[in-house]
Amino acid sequence: MLVHSRAGRIAAWVVFFVLFLPLFALPFLVIVMASFATNWSGAFPSHPTFAHYRAVGGGDSLHALTTSLLTALCASVLALLVGGWAALAAEKLRGGTRKVIDALFVLPVAVPSVVVGLSLLVAFSQPPFLLNGTAKIVILAHTVLVTAFAYQSVGAALARLDPAYEQSAASLGARPAYVLWRVRLPLLLPSLTAAAGLCFALSMGELSATMMLYPPDWMPLPVQIYGATNRGSLFEGAALAVVLMVSTLLVLLVMGRVRTRATYR
Amino acid sequence: MTRTGSATSDDPAATPGTPTGPDAGKGSAPAPGSAPAPGSASGIRFDHVTVSYGATTVLDALDLTVEPGEVMALLGPSGSGKTTALRAVAGFVTPAAGRVLIGGRDVTGLPPYKRGIGMVVQQYALFPHLRVEQNVAFGLRANRTPRAEVGPRVAAALEMTGMADYARRYPRELSGGQQQRVAIARALAIRPGVLLLDEPLSALDAQLRSGMLAELARLHRELPDVSILYVTHDQIEALTLADRIAVLDQARLQDCGTPHELYRTPRTAFTAGFVGSANLLRVRAEGHGVFRLGTAALRVAEHPGVPGPAPGAEATMCLRPHVLRQLASEDAPDATPGTGGYPDTDPGIGPAGEVNVLHGTVTGVQWRGHTHRLLVEAYGHELRADVGDLRQPPAVGARIALAFDPQDAVLLPGGLTAGAADGRTAPAAGGAGDGVG
Numbered sequence: 001m002l003v004h005s006r007a008g009r010i011a012a013w014v015v016f017f018v019l020f021l022p023l024f025a026l027p028f029l030v031i032v033m034a035s036f037a038t039n040w041s042g043a044f045p046s047h048p049t050f051a052h053y054r055a056v057g058g059g060d061s062l063h064a065l066t067t068s069l070l071t072a073l074c075a076s077v078l079a080l081l082v083g084g085w086a087a088l089a090a091e092k093l094r095g096g097t098r099k100v101i102d103a104l105f106v107l108p109v110a111v112p113s114v115v116v117g118l119s120l121l122v123a124f125s126q127p128p129f130l131l132n133g134t135a136k137i138v139i140l141a142h143t144v145l146v147t148a149f150a151y152q153s154v155g156a157a158l159a160r161l162d163p164a165y166e167q168s169a170a171s172l173g174a175r176p177a178y179v180l181w182r183v184r185l186p187l188l189l190p191s192l193t194a195a196a197g198l199c200f201a202l203s204m205g206e207l208s209a210t211m212m213l214y215p216p217d218w219m220p221l222p223v224q225i226y227g228a229t230n231r232g233s234l235f236e237g238a239a240l241a242v243v244l245m246v247s248t249l250l251v252l253l254v255m256g257r258v259r260t261r262a263t264y265r
Numbered sequence: 266m267t268r269t270g271s272a273t274s275d276d277p278a279a280t281p282g283t284p285t286g287p288d289a290g291k292g293s294a295p296a297p298g299s300a301p302a303p304g305s306a307s308g309i310r311f312d313h314v315t316v317s318y319g320a321t322t323v324l325d326a327l328d329l330t331v332e333p334g335e336v337m338a339l340l341g342p343s344g345s346g347k348t349t350a351l352r353a354v355a356g357f358v359t360p361a362a363g364r365v366l367i368g369g370r371d372v373t374g375l376p377p378y379k380r381g382i383g384m385v386v387q388q389y390a391l392f393p394h395l396r397v398e399q400n401v402a403f404g405l406r407a408n409r410t411p412r413a414e415v416g417p418r419v420a421a422a423l424e425m426t427g428m429a430d431y432a433r434r435y436p437r438e439l440s441g442g443q444q445q446r447v448a449i450a451r452a453l454a455i456r457p458g459v460l461l462l463d464e465p466l467s468a469l470d471a472q473l474r475s476g477m478l479a480e481l482a483r484l485h486r487e488l489p490d491v492s493i494l495y496v497t498h499d500q501i502e503a504l505t506l507a508d509r510i511a512v513l514d515q516a517r518l519q520d521c522g523t524p525h526e527l528y529r530t531p532r533t534a535f536t537a538g539f540v541g542s543a544n545l546l547r548v549r550a551e552g553h554g555v556f557r558l559g560t561a562a563l564r565v566a567e568h569p570g571v572p573g574p575a576p577g578a579e580a581t582m583c584l585r586p587h588v589l590r591q592l593a594s595e596d597a598p599d600a601t602p603g604t605g606g607y608p609d610t611d612p613g614i615g616p617a618g619e620v621n622v623l624h625g626t627v628t629g630v631q632w633r634g635h636t637h638r639l640l641v642e643a644y645g646h647e648l649r650a651d652v653g654d655l656r657q658p659p660a661v662g663a664r665i666a667l668a669f670d671p672q673d674a675v676l677l678p679g680g681l682t683a684g685a686a687d688g689r690t691a692p693a694a695g696g697a698g699d700g701v702g
Binding site: 176 | 355377378380381383384386392393403407408448451452461
């Protein structure tokens, strides 16, 4: 606590709520309210209804939700494997090589995701790499986009890991693979689950690259929300958005519980 | 914790089928060239080991041998290269030149996990996600020890360090001293021929430290074949525990010898100053064991057969703070400043039989419970004197007289910047007060 006086603390809270609520919390509340509305012409929506939820409860939306969940799951697992492995491999690099590798992994985040989508579309539309029109290209795009975050968070966690642990393990006769498996990965577990959660959340919300790539039978939820609002069904779109929000938060909550149990220090 | 030597003899019995118990090979060095069996005696040899980081040499051509079963302390201030030497044995730094041998085997190019060492570091580095027993079993599992053997050996190691009751705990549930014991048990469980201790006690408070020091000494009595390399900046730890002490400073080995040798007859001014924080005085030889410090003539015990410095030569006189005692003012043979000490030709004896009287001005008084430390400005030097708890310590600014016995002074040839000299300048003063530290 930097603010010690009571009045100062109250003032800090007031400023926090005045800034935080309108910017972060209220827009979500508006979405939730809209998802129950039949009509919204006044200050508040009128005639609360579950009709939109019933409408989106059908086959299409459910399919879109499972598509999103599966895509996000595959993408974050792949990103964690690739990004984590790369971070472990890059750990001992110094100087120029390290900078090049770091830059390579940040590249998909640095360029607009539309460009990533387009580049993948162009690259994988010809045999022998014909992924266009399959679910694989969506998963691939998401993986490319979120690997940067996995690489960075695992890299940061590795830099914080006390080398005394692995050195003690090595002095006890443990080979590098044994040290990695029995000491370093368990100690990295909290960071790994945090990275996985971040990747998952990012993938659940990815729209712009997905728009360029998705095949008809693999339409993730954000694309459907976009479609609904685009054809004027604003409240149905809001209902879908609430479903996306809640399901993402639920998954993150479960992962968060794993994280707290895996925190050793 | 009433452990006796029984832990060592119980251990092999509890693990039938173990080819080598800790007692195997006791007192005998392994055959040259052969890899040491676990638990057998194996020494360490530094053969001209040089370690550099870029242009900085952190360890300069270290030559040092730790005999099998010996406790060698590497003593030095921070940045002296002592930890680097230990890490070169462990395999965490690669020497730019020279070889490291463990048990006669050249391990310079071997990765750490092939060296068969046990290591305990300052911050313990217990694996936080493993229980105490899993921590201790870690090295055994990593080395694919048969499952039936792991349990008894973990139990024996925990028993030896008095941590058997804490096997199911996690490291975070233990105090610092308990964590240190677990770290030692973990290192001993693999029955290393060589145990590396890197400032193992510096994270503990003073009281725990002296307790652990006694524990370590007991452990070494129980495991007489384990060679121990003990890195520390604390001279008390080194003097208490070590069979020999290697003093390092500025990447170089300054001195090496038994605690007694280093304390009584340091070979370099650095050793004298670092081990026992001696007062170092620049003196000029006048022959026949008489040395001149400013206006004072000081007498140092001569040893038959050992020629002292030639008259006129510069020398450094080492005086431990505790060998100086304060003379009551009426005892001082000559309290007049500028004419203190003895006539040049005749050392003489003071009225109360004192010789070697130094006159100075008190610049500081520190009470340390059982002693008073007096800081005395005399002849251009600041002297530290530890005198018994005084009823009436002198006031700052008072003129006092200090005296010491001729056999308590040690002489080093040359001025204060003297490096390592050839041979010791004086043999250990026989029987003159065996209490060290």
